[in-house]
Amino acid sequence: MQKVIIPEIADKQTDHYLTKKGYEVLTVADADEATILATAPDVAGIMMFVSPFPNDLYDKLPNLKVLARYGVGYDSIDAEYAATKGVWVTNTPGANATSVAENAVTDMMMLAKQSFEVSTLMRAGQQDAAKQIFGHEITGSTVGIVGYGHIGQAVAKMLSGFGVKVLIYNRTKRPTEYGEYVDLETLMKQSDYVTLHIAATKQTTHLIGEKEISLMKPSASLINLARGSVVDEQALIKALEDHQIASAALDVFDEEPLPADSPFFKMDNVFLTPHTGSNTVEAGVKMALGASKMIDEALSGQKPEWAVNAPKL
Template identity: 35%
Template sequence: MIVITEFMDEAWVDWLRARADVTYAPDLPDRPDDLMAAVRGARALIVRNRTQVRGDLLDAGFTCVGRLGVGLDNIDMEGCATRGIEVYPATGANTLSVAEYVITTAAVLLRGAYMLRPEMEAGNWPRARAGQGREIAGKTLGLIGYGEIARATGRLGRALGMEVVAADPYARDFDGARSATIPEVLAAADVLSLHVPLTDETRNLIDAAALSAMGPGAILVNAARGGVVDEGAVCDALRTGHLGGAALDTFAQEPLTPDHPFADVPNLILTPHIGGVTAEANTRVSEMTARRVAAHLGLE
């Protein structure tokens, strides 16, 4: 049996159903007892980022985990390795989706005029202020982390006339970008995009000090992992105007809790962890995951 605990392209769910018994219940992360009962005895588990694959769940009996995406911080990789459980992330399948998210939201925030609809509907005509928006061409795109998604983001940025500077102590090369330290990237970036996992090293990497090191009016985009930025510090920097805009797609707590800090913060775009989720990316991710799980189980 294969258990799928979060949303997946229906065509690839059906593809798996033609080969095995499948339990498809995208709300299982909200029902931990039912999750444990459903997974017990399964041969494979397919998840996104909300299902915590750790603790007692690891002893349910499955031999592989298909990850509908690339982040692995919700999966106890050491625990899986100890038990011989293979983990299959959908590496590369949502790269373009994330890269497009970064560049398009950065362009919206730089231009600024798209945020003025409420004033226009109220009868105002803020044309002079709207005309102060900035072009993306000629700006510096700073990337912290320079893996596959960051490289694709850099390619899109360069296609629009941006200069690309990147910091990553683990990068094998910096083809297409100027190599720099994190402080140098912070100082140079008109648009800063984060491309790092959430680890002890990266938690609150972008804090009040890092934000103050950025140039006035710079734009921040986080489509990497919640917890990499200090959300309260971002809100403070937006309120003072030091930060020109921010787009956050991932959060320290998902979904947001009632005490979140984002109410009435200007020049802020919030999206529900969908930087890597488009109709096209979902199809690619689902196909890759379905085929890799099927191959592991000898079902292809």
């Protein structure tokens, strides 16, 4: 019986799918390096959250055949190197698109209305001060979407009923009825809200850097539910501290969990969430079941439907 390691929550979300398929399922809180080695060095398949999977770990797991990401991004795994070790890497494209897109639009609305500031003042007993804060309608504004995969497309579709102008930057121009493709410079200059949904790769590291942020309007806001590496975090911190841009909503960071001494915690123009953009019941079930199916396909000798690499078997 082949052993698989999966997060406990995923086992519950799939009603023990892999156990029913005949695998020895070992559940953990999170499949990080230490946990994997302590649980089963002879493991054949692992379902991963976002913990890094070091390249030197493969040689310690001789039976490993598949790493299945519970989600879309797989930047914490070197998929090309995994292929040289005969290990499939898979993800679950589209499974969390609706949830992340809804959170992006929610963040946009919260920044526009300054909802977090108003609520914080009210809870502090400063209702009169809260009443003095006036937000903005997003109707008539321009929203720039950086990255037009499943999530970016879902954001654009949701915004179609808000009366906004949508600008899109993406390396591949997919057909769309919900926006206009422009270059990144134009998007940064013209957008009132810039929302990031582009994959984290070597090419997109610090795609949004000091230069790009400097192009934004002083009244503009940045929303990042992609990956921390897409933004030059230090440049963003400086821009927010200097009020070079109005505000930001951030779900992802260079270091996660976000360190307690991060300057972001001291800013009243930043809305923070701890990488929970896809945390809905519905997305969780779709991601867990999709990743489970990828493990089963790989361990039963098939090519996984959502493989992101091509192992040299």
